[in-house]
Amino acid sequence: xxxxxxxxxxxxxxxGGEKSVEASGATLTALIDDLEANxxxxxxxxxxxxxxxxxxxxxxxxxDVRFIGGLDASLSDGDQLVILPAVAGG
Amino acid sequence: MLTIDQETYDAIVAHAKRDHPDEACGVxxxxxxxxxxxxxxxxxxxAGSPTFYEFDSTELLALYKxxxxxxxxxxxxxxxxxxxxxxxxxxxxxxxxxxxAHYVLVSTRExxxxxxxxxxxxxxISDGVVTEEDVTVVDRLPD
Numbered sequence: 001x002x003x004x005x006x007x008x009x010x011x012x013x014x015x016g017g018e019k020s021v022e023a024s025g026a027t028l029t030a031l032i033d034d035l036e037a038n039x040x041x042x043x044x045x046x047x048x049x050x051x052x053x054x055x056x057x058x059x060x061x062x063x064d065v066r067f068i069g070g071l072d073a074s075l076s077d078g079d080q081l082v083i084l085p086a087v088a089g090g
Numbered sequence: 091m092l093t094i095d096q097e098t099y100d101a102i103v104a105h106a107k108r109d110h111p112d113e114a115c116g117v118x119x120x121x122x123x124x125x126x127x128x129x130x131x132x133x134x135x136x137a138g139s140p141t142f143y144e145f146d147s148t149e150l151l152a153l154y155k156x157x158x159x160x161x162x163x164x165x166x167x168x169x170x171x172x173x174x175x176x177x178x179x180x181x182x183x184x185x186x187x188x189x190x191a192h193y194v195l196v197s198t199r200e201x202x203x204x205x206x207x208x209x210x211x212x213x214x215i216s217d218g219v220v221t222e223e224d225v226t227v228v229d230r231l232p233d
Contacts, residue, residue, distance in 0.1 A: 087167060
C-alpha cells in the first residue's frame, strides 16, 4: 500500500532532502511507524506522548486529520498525506 | 539582511494596524531560492488573540499548495505584537519552523489602529537561536 507523504522543509533532514516519500499503513499511527523505520527520528518530531504534536498539522487528501480521527485516521492506497508545521507564535 | 519594497512594507504595517489589538499575521512569498519577497499574502489569525497567532490550518494547507505550484517559498513570515516590542517571544522562537524565512515582527503598541510610529524588525530564527538583521526598504525590488 503506497501513500505519498509530503515532507516540510524542516523535516527533510530525515528524508535525505526529499520533498516527498512513500510510506504505508492502514492508520496514521501505522504510517508514522513505517516512516520512522525508513527515516529514523522523524516520529519524535510528529508525536509527543502518544499524541500528534499540537503544532504539527497532518492532512489526508486535504482534510486536517484532527477532524477525521487524528492518529487513528484510516488510510487507503493512493491517499495523499501532507505534513505541515503550524505557523504560529505569541 | 531583508530587502523589501515600500508597497509590501506598507501592506504589512496596514494589516498590523487594522487588526490591532489582536495580532496580525501573514507571509510574503517569493520564488524559491530568490530571497525576494514579492507576493504579499495576509492570513487570518485563527487564534484571534492579542497574545497569540496561528494560521488557520485549512488556509495554511491552501497557502503551501499554492506556493508549491508556483515554485515559491515563504520568504517573509510576519506577525505583530500589540503590547510589547517587536522582538520574538519565547513562543515565537520555539515554534519557528522555517529557518530559511525572514521573521518580521511589527509592534503596534504605540500606534494602535491609528497613524503613528510602528517598530518593524526582522530576524532569522533557527534551532531556537534568534539573529536580528537589517531591514532595507526600497521603492521596488531590483530586477
